[in-house]
C-alpha cells in the first residue's frame with residue numbers, strides 16, 4: 001500500500017529532526033574552537049546545521065586570525081571534532097529517541113507512506129543504530145553517498161531514487177534553512193521544525209514533531 005494523497009513518502013533530516021545530536025555537534029565544535037581561541041556560540045552553530053563537516057570548519061575559521069592552516073591541519077581539526085563527537089554518540093541509546101517521534105513515524109507508516117532519511121552526516125547510520133532505528137527506514141541517503149552538501153538537493157534526490165519515488169511526491173522535514181532550500185531545489189514539499197521553523201522557512205512549519213501527523217493529514221495522506 002502507498003500513500004493515498006499526492007504524497008507517497010516523507011524524507012527526514014536526522015540531526016535536529018529525529019534526534020538532538022545537534023547539541024553534540026555544538027559541544028564538539030566548541031571544544032575545537034576553544035583550542036584555537038576562536039569565538040563560537042549558538043549563532044555560529046546554527047549556521048552549521050545541515051552543512052558538511054569540512055564546510056562547518058571553514059565557517060568556524062572565519063573568525064580565526066592565527067597563522068594560515070594547511071589542508072592537513074584542517075583535516076586534523078575536523079577529525080578531532082568528529083572523534084569527540086563520536087564519544088558523545090556512543091553514550092546514546094534508544095532512550096534518546098523521543099516516544100512521540102517514534103509514535104509519529106509509526107502513524108505515518110501506518111498510512112502507507114514510505115519513510116527515508118536524508119542527512120548530510122557521515123555518522124547517520126551509527127546514530128540510527130544507537131537510538132534503535134537501525135533497520136527502521138525504507139531508505140537512507142547520507143553524507144557517505146553525496147558529493148555536494150545541502151542546500152544542493154543531491155541528498156534528497158538520492159533518497160527519492162533509493163525509494164523509487166518521484167521527488168515531487170516526497171515531503172521533506174528539516175531543521176536547517178539550508179535543508180529547506182535543498183528540499184525546494186529537489187522539487188519536494190518542505191516542512192520545517194526547530195531553527196528553520198523559527199525563521200519561517202518551508203511550506204509548512206511544525207511546533208512539535210507530532211504535528212507532522214496533522215500536516216500529512218491536511219495534505220491528504
Ligand code: B16
Nearest residue numbers: 014015048049050053119120121122
Ligand atoms: P558529520 P543533518 C548534519 O546532519 C548536521 O546538521 C551538520 O551540523 C553536520 O556538520 C553534518 O551533518 C555532517 O555531520 O560530521 O557527522 O558527517 O542535519 O543533515 O542530519
Ligand code: MG
Nearest residue numbers: 013015016175
Ligand atoms: Mg538537521
